[in-house]
Amino acid sequence: MIKNYYQQLLNFLKSPDFLKSIIVTFGIVLPLIIGIQIDQISYLLSVSIGVFLTSGSDVPGSRKHKSIGILIATLIAVLTTIAITYVAPNPYLLVPTMSLLIFGISFISVYGFRASLISFSGLLAIVLSFAHPQVGQEILIQGLFIAIGGFWYLFLSAIFHPLLQKRQINKELSSCLQFTAQYIRIRGNLAIGEGKAEELKKELFELQTTINATHETLRELLLTERQSSGFSNYKRKQLLIFIELIDILELSMANPANYEKINSLFLEKPHYVRPFIDLVFQLSDRLDQMAIAMLENKKLSHKIDFNILIQLCEKTIQTYKNDIGLPEAREGALLLRNLLEYEENQIQKIDSIERVFYDLENRKNIGIRSKEGKQFITQQDYDLNILSENFSFKSPILKHSARLTIAMLLAYTIGTLFSLQNTYWILLTIVVIMRPGYTLTKERSKHRLYGTLIGASIASIIVLINQNTYLFAFLAIVSLTLALSFIQKNYKTASVFITTSIVFIYTLINPDAFEVIQYRVVDTIIGAAIAFGAGTLLWPTWESESIQNTILKVLRANRKYLAQIDRYYHENSGLTDYKLARKEAFLEMGNLNAAFQRLSQEPKSQQHHVGKINEIVSINQTLLAAMASLGTYLINHKENEVSKDFEFIIKTIDLNLKQAIQRLLKKDQTGSISEDELELAHQHLEERFESLVSIRNQELAFKKTKPIDPQLRKRLQSTRLISDQMKWLVTISGNIKKVIESLESDLVK
Template sequence: MNYLDEFKKFISSHYLSTGVRLTLGTIIPSLIFHHYGILSDWIAFPLGTLLIGGTDNPGPYHRRRNALLVAIATCFLVACITGYLRHFHFIIFLEIIVFGMFFSLVGVYGNRVNSIGLISLLVFVFNIDDHLSGDMVFRTAAIFSAGGIWYFILFMVLQKLLPYKLIQQLLGENFVELGKLLSIKADYYFAKPDYDELFNRMVHQQVILRENHENLREILFKTREIVTESTTKSRILMLMFLDSIDLFERILNSQQNYANLHRAFDHTKVLRLFGTYITWLAAEIQQIGLAVQSGYASHPRHDLDEAFNKCQRAFERMREHKMNHDNMEDFIMLRQILNSLQDVTERVKKLHRATKYEADVSKDYKLTVEAEDFTPKQDYHPRILLDNLSLKSSHFRHAVRVTLGLLAGYIASLFFAVGHGYWILLTIAVILKPAFSITKQRNIHRIGGTILGVTVGFLFLYLIDESTPLFILMMVSMILAYSFLKINYFVASTSITLYVILSFHFLNPQHVTAVLQDRVVDTVIGSLIAYIISSYVLPVWEHSQIKQYMKEALDANRKYFDIVAAKFTGKQLDINELKLLRKNAIIAMANLSDNFQKMLSEPKRQQMNMEEYHQFVATSHMLTSYIASLSTYAQTLEYVEFSVEFEMMIRQIDRQLQAATDIIDGKTGNSLEIVRESLPQNQRLVELLADRKKQIKELGIEKADQSPVRKMLSDLKTINGLFELISTISIDEIKILQKIKTAKAA
């Protein structure tokens, strides 16, 4: 992806839409109030628009609507309670304890409720200070709520005018990230690949895609108009999403033994040719993503048919002149890669056509899965909150940290008596997160962004005297702040500081220098408190949770393997259950990878057995990929006559996966014996391979290719190889877990 495409992606993304929506929703009423000379009295209105709008996360229409209404009501109550009692310091301490614990603990109900809790805390922080409302508490709370209602009306209008816009933006982003994943795959085919670096990039990309898939599933499968009352456009959007999931699996299951691949074909140009073509396919997928985001039809950048035919001709020429009975299995592997490229090519061509939203594209559309099974579930029962009132709960420990941080920040604001002491509490509230790694990153970005924002703001005010360019700069910084808030906190923090300083300049230009100083001092104090609290108060280190993520990944992979492998024993394949278990395996793998990435940002003293954990993450990734590859054959082939041989292999692999789970659970089993046992050999396949090699040696490739068993043998060799790879990976995981267990015991 070049810089121009990155810019196009940002311009058409939902992040920029959010930034523009919040900025215009805030600026328009502010300009009206300024025109009538009442802006200082009604300043709570734009603040209400900004804060309530901050709870509007992507999701189904009814959930976004309900969240906004709950946020408006909750913030009104918090503003009234805080405003009327803010002159009593001991009551403020009690409020910090109650609000800090409750609004942090509600994060157990998911990100949407967590956003409402955070915004409610910010409303509490703002209303502690007299700067906002003076003595007119109820009036200010009502004006603040009116600002929230104004955003709610804006949301409803835009939803009616552009009902599919958010889906298109998220779906387009999904294709762009999918293209990036495929471009990483392409790097495996070029000379001297850095396998560790490529693996880490792939893991990071899969975590991004996992989050995007969850958002899209929630919106698409929970929107009645798309699932049951679909139009041509909604059917095509659903079709493209389902195709993107299948394409993701196809990319995932194209995992090969790249070391062997380079050993066999590095001296030829075929791998470089394949790598270049995969790069082209990645660019096409990203082009489709940009088109879906922007709402226009995409057109191929390259002639895909000609490019694929070039790869195929190169393979066939090399096969004709260089394949013999000794390297036949290497060429079978290369043939499978070519088949995968053909499949991806056809999918990309289909997706290009889909961006035109023509009725004939969706005429054969049928939702082949139960939407309810794939929708993220969220239970809002009070017992969930009560069950987390324990130090064993990471949510409860986070709530304690936030509460103690706010108490320390409030005491600091009283002690230092700075002009905008509530900024200390605001900094603590937005920086402290459940994971230490995220808190650490946001802390650095907050301090760096604040200092840079203050510096740039000072330069703007020093160099520019005219109000109009300063106002334009303030609007641009607001848009950037709320566009980058969830993707780059450093840019967001810089932009927030900049627009706050510029807004203070318009409201009270005489005191802007004091504002500059207060902003830096308060942010530094709040950041220091947040760092100390996150490091030493009931921290939840990632290594304490990785065991659970490892077990979930093993269990998910085993269930995924069992349903796929059952097809090779003659059982029928339930596509809905297959896709559900595939989703669970990919989510479990992404969660494990995400947990390990967070461990890398923690203090060195908390990074135990990192090499072994990294190996386990890598093997889990390969295990899911190989099972996904096996599922491709399970969905298209029938080789029931080999069921007895496959069943013996399946039972052995199941024993291996169970042994790995037993080690995590601390059970003493026969894992050492299982590791030593070799996978039962498929004797019938060995005989077929021997016959095939004999035919090639005696008759030559051209005549041997006329044999009816060639295609079957190629498929069976690949399927058998996948079973062997899955078994090898399972044994590797047992050995890794044994090392971790031994290291902990020592």
């Protein structure tokens, strides 16, 4: 137990979050120390504020994107500070200036995550302008030193970028390995019915959202830099691991229909399935071992011989056929054979990753084709038209900007009327807590309150038992470092350390620490109440208002994915387009999962048609998995000729999705499929399988123990799987259409 905690502590100390927090803390503290030494603390404090304001925009990405983000954050911080400080003495100028700046700065969040952090820096600049008011030329001098702080942090960021980038890639890759291992393990539990199926599926949906976010971060980290000059050997290996992990995820997702069938077919005979599931768990454990080795920078433990487990699975299939007898055992044997083939494909992928760990893999072409790589990066569009498109109360960002503006003006008015000592603390609480969505604002409010109360309690105890100013200075620095380490990952913990750092800093200035703690707690409660009240009463953005649009995006992405599966099957080309369509489908499905989770946490009065939306989410997940299963199999088993029956069924599936989209858009449904023709197409696929079965039965009629020809077995597997998957996809897509039609009918009522 102690060893585990020690290892977790070591991993935290080696994490990129902790390294970045040290860099930021160093950037903040060094100017303060110099200021004290040369007796110019007021100017050097502005440098530290500049570092604090601009460091928030420094998130994982290319050197270029990070530098541009820091420079823009610096510019906004300087201009905002100067503007607010100039008009602060005149309330008739201050109120409109605050309104325009708060609304405008928060509105730039429409440009994505990095822009939202730049926006946050600008809002913090507004708040901190009230903490250190200046007059006359001092205003411009203060702005100049804030700019120096921004450039100082840009310098630090540039110096430590390679080290930070390397740690970030290692951390994200190890997390991706762990998440993928967990995904495989849950799939295995679903196959053998261990645990409640609904809870496992919910966990699976949430996990897929997390994996998608990790994949996006890794694409940004691995594919944005050095596109023209190629990849270093280190990055080439990291990229190879990432590529294999994406394929492993698709393979894992490609088997839910089979798993459900396994669960039903072998319900009374689980011992036949157990060796296969044990192999699944071994694969999961191996990925976990790789994650730990990468995170701890250790050598990978001895190589596992999966051949022994594969031979046991082969033996189990033969035992099953002998025990049950043919032809009764044929369907189950083919199902197990397909499962084993899937596991062998996973072993190949894991073996490729192992070769990277052992420095045996040397694929020089990985990562060289920059144009292809850039296609997989989700590019942020910075067109000015996006601002005009979002300038409507249909936009969650515009409503958030208006809410935030009103909340901060209200807080400032309350602070002024009641002559509160630190009004800017209330403003700071509102800026930190308020988010475009109700659920996130609610969570941040709770975390902020809990963190403040816990932090205030800890600081009170320390102040009671010790009055050493050097200790307070040390604890302030440590608290700031830890707060910055947790700010993105665990806001509740970050709030604890933010509170302790503020208390210790103010204790150095004002010996009455309990007065500081009192004001801190009271101002946090006021700020949280205003933020939560504004988020609930002022044009709240409920997930039920936008989730239909999210469902639309999922259906469109699934149609594209299906089209690329069909195209590759026909042309045996366009693998990049197939992978791009797969990526989009996975991302949109992850967005839908996340949207539904937010919906389920909103007030019951706002959870409209939550049951049917849950059904739509679940069916779409199953559809995506079934398409992944079909696509993976077709890519690895190219047929010489594509049957017309296959084409007809693909058109049927696509039409079901198209009509579901039309229904959501309240358009007339176009196109129709003859049920008789569809039944005939299914029948033809089934007849192909039966004809192959007949050939095998004739062989067995002459010799009961004659081994099956490998080519015949592959054709049996292929025909059975394709026939089952096509039926399954028609059923799922039809169910999606029915549920959406039912949902739309309820909305009309």
